[in-house]
Amino acid sequence: MYYGVDYYPEHWPRERWNVDAQLMQEAGINLVRMAEFAWALLEPQEGHYEFDWLDEAIDLLGQHGIVTILGTPTATPPAWLCTTYPEIMRVTRDRQRVTFGMRRQYCPGSETYRRLSAQIVRAMAEHYAHHQQVIGWQLDNEFGCHDSTRCYCESCQQRFQRWAEERYKTLDALNQAWGTVFWSHVYNAWDEIPLPWSTGGVANPCLELDFWRFSSDQIAEYQAL
Ligand SMILES: [Zn+2]
Known part of the structure; x- marks a missing residue:
């Protein structure tokens, strides 16, 4: 022992x-x-x-x-x-x-x-x-x-956009799932998708949740490396 x-x-x-x-x-x-x-x-x-x-x-x-x-x-x-x-x-x-x-x-x-x-x-x-x-x-x-799990840099933003594209396949599906019609958050291109940076209030909670999922995946990938 x-x-x-x-x-x-x-x-x-x-x-x-x-x-x-x-x-x-x-x-x-x-x-x-x-x-x-x-x-x-x-x-x-x-x-x-x-x-x-x-x-x-x-x-x-x-x-x-x-x-x-x-x-x-x-x-x-x-x-x-x-x-x-x-x-x-x-x-x-x-x-x-x-x-x-x-x-x-x-x-x-x-x-x-x-x-x-x-x-x-x-x-x-x-x-x-x-x-x-x-x-x-x-x-x-x-x-x-x-x-330290979540990083809000621009390269993380690009990886998050690719992650979201893999998850939702189409912007219509993402907009539907995230309820982006609320407050005119509808996205017309993958590179319009932000990270949940300081917004002056709260971020879209669906975007926030998916960013946490993405961040968990990034940590798991790093650990696997
Ligand atoms: Zn980063």
């Missing part, structure tokens, strides 16, 4: 790691989860990976009978990434692009972010696939927390 905690060796000086491992061992802990927020250390520059520090932590913990679950670090895109690719930053309902300084700041539909996520995850998987002490993986961290 496993009894575990999350552990962030990168937050502590190396001379402390052995003390932590000893204390965890004495407490009966035999599993830690690590690295899910460590992208900046694992890939300090694009395409340049540094796993030595994590190898050392995993091996040290292993000597104390503690195995590891690794988290993919995609909940925390690092500063270099957000500076180089500002288009991956999520946009809020009032059409403000979030700035660097928190976590989960990414647009889950962004093709660029999906490519960069796949790169770091593949590099980690290739490095640790056969490591005896690594017994499992966590994908990302807390999908949706900090209200």
Whole structure:
């Protein structure tokens, strides 16, 4: 039976790691989860990976009978990434692009972010696939927390329009299902369909509901990647 905690060796000086491992061992802990927020250390520059520090932590913990679950670090895109690719930053309902300084700041539909996520995850998987002490993986961290499920950027709008077209096939069907005759919301072209941005009041509730469904699908797609 496993009894575990999350552990962030990168937050502590190396001379402390052995003390932590000893204390965890004495407490009966035999599993830690690590690295899910460590992208900046694992890939300090694009395409340049540094796993030595994590190898050392995993091996040290292993000597104390503690195995590891690794988290993919995609909940925390690092500063270099957000500076180089500002288009991956999520946009809020009032059409403000979030700035660097928190976590989960990414647009889950962004093709660029999906490519960069796949790169770091593949590099980690290739490095640790056969490591005896690594017994499992966590994908990302807390999908949706900090209200990060829904992104209101223009590329999400285009993907939402394609999603709606696949769902309803014709604009007549969409207009009927959404009741768009109300307040002259009738759409004559797919690219007229907005996201439920700040409207000065409420959005059409059918559009809002479908946007939530679309956003859920985007997260599920990202997780599958
Ligand atoms: Zn977006």
